[in-house]
Amino acid sequence: MARPPRWQATLDASTQEACLAVRLYNDSAEARAFEGFVVHMHMAWLYLLHAQFIRDDVDFRYWDKQFKKRLVKIDGEAKRWELERSMAERWPSNTDPVRANLSLFIKLRNRLEHRHANSDEALMLNLAGHAHALLVNYETELTEQFGDTQSLALRLRLPIFVGTFTQQGEQALREYRKKLPGDIRAFVTDYEIGLDESVVNDPKYEFRLRAMVELAPRDPDAIAMQFTNYEDMTDEERAFAEELGRRGQVIVRDRKQPVSGLGRLMPANAVNEVQANIPYVFNMSHFTDSWKKAKIRPLSGDTNPSKTNQDFCEYDEPTKTYRYTRAWVQRLIKKCSTPDGFREMTGRDPSIKPIAESAS
Template sequence: MSRYTQVDLAYDFLVNKEKSGDVFTIQELSNFTGWALQTCKTYPSKRWHQFIERNNDEYLVSGVSYLSKAEFRDIHSQKFNSNLVTSNKSILVKKAREFALLAVSVYNNPYSEFKTYGFIVNIIIAYTALFHAIFEKRGMEYIHKDSDGFPIIIDGEEKSWELLECIERYWNGNNSPEKANIKFLVGLRNKIEHRYLPALDLSLCGECQSALNNFETILVDEFGDNYALMTNLATSLQLTRISEQAQIDAMKELQSENYNVVRNYMETYNKDLSEDILDSAKYRLRAFLIPKIGNRKSSCDLSIEFIKTDNLTEDQLENYKNVVAFIKGIEHPYKFKPGKVVELVSKKISGFNMHLHTKSWKYYQARPNVLDSKFKGEYAGFIEGYDSYLYSSKWVDFLVSEFSDKSKLNIVKKVR
């Protein structure tokens, strides 16, 4: 009998339990493997602790099925070291973590003048490696193939899926704030690759922070707490006292011709997103710090507190929303191109088209007939860079409400 015979039986036992979703008892483990009852009691809480969850006298397995039998043998023999495992999946996870930490290092370096670009380049590599590791774990092929089904070879290597392909496969073509965040950063990388644009750093810190948070969430969900980045990171020290003049200078620079291509990309990309995605912290984190006052010295040790909104009551959540509204100020409400307005309204009002939209803004005087760069109304506003008018969600709601009455729609149809 091999010295691994009973270990392999334990592996088979645990994998079967995980795949069936069944719990098991120590007695069942002992009966299946032939180990003594007392021996079996030590393994779930010590050697296999990262894969076993205990509930009274029952145990639930999670993650063993993603290991090879050889990896399980190493874990059981306590030879397993995540830094030494050489399976392709483990190498990819290690690469993903390393580049995510490098992204943070570049961004938090006070001497770095390319914070945003350095972060984006490294976090994209990190995400790509992470999704490849996930596909390895799931036994999926993640290579491009030609029309005959053979792998496409580039420089002697099989061409792997790029990040945009990975996120389509991972989210099965569905939209999500995390996916929108990644697509935004990939597109932005392509725009700023050959440009020196330091003023972007103040504008994009929220998207960068969300990208990091989302990366760690996916990493931990897929591979366990042992891989969390927070074991290597502390809360970064940000220079929060940015002078008002420095902020004004940065915003002026962002409006200069140098930034036209990138600024137009950012504005256009965000206008095409739904409100749910735009407001999600998984797409863009908007944070504020409030001094926390304690009446004892010991209660003032932690000066920053992160609030998980899932645990708040409705009243508490409303209070936080009021504070956020007070701090963040007013963002311009003009997000929709005419085509987007038509798309949204036509879902509720049959037959609504671009021609009717033109008649509508003329009849209701939603905007001037000529271009006025200073115009900002309730329903429309002139946007620099886009150099035309965009429309607000209020305009969409108004049209849907107004044209629910067919007599009003008929009146607008007669406008010339």
């Protein structure tokens, strides 16, 4: 029998870590399932990239900066690139959605270890889409680099679960998400504000799954759960899926929580901040048009005033008013700084500020 390639042991360690990560994630009896998933997926990605480096004869050891021919060693072993350094080698562009997703979990791991022990379920609910993308990206990298025979699909089973199939269940999950620690909410929002919108909306950064009960006749050749790639849909199927999203017909939808701890802004303050940071006139009328166009909150008089996009707006029950997040203000500033973006956000043509106002 031929000897296995040099990288096989490292790749095997990688897939073992990934399988363990998924088992922990799907184990409802595991007290710190999400933390375990993050830690073991970190190791899975590290070993996967190291296996590629071994295969491609990339030297991923650290060398002493002062003595060029001397390796940096820890306990007698050569120090090798950590995941962040390995990631930068594999994806040089920091706008790559795979890198953005992986970088989020690298930073998140540093925050999770020995902290937030009682908020594991809340973390899982808020970051499930990002975690799913982390695993899907891993599977893609694994099979593209080492072939379909290495696929996790040959090792993992589809989990059986109860999602938000009732209004009561959906409401229970929404309430549970509020238990996510404020610093983690702020961390995720801060991180995503720095990303391009195309990256944030890419399924390689956050995977969004819509589940529907199939009412078609049973196909003996089909598996119980099937996935359809957006790129493989017809125009009619895409339009239907997007319409479902606009109507909010979501069974499972895991997203980040509001910008807690970063401060809220009343409309006048939000308008002033946007006006001060763009070259165009921006007033309360523009602000109102923007939230109406983006549908981040209900219209005045709506019977369900709290039904907001919590990333951008929150309803304050005691004062019966809406308060806006820094993320919404930053989005307005970013978009409304260009003519096309201004029109996209407000539906109006921009007007250059008067010279005196611009100078001030």
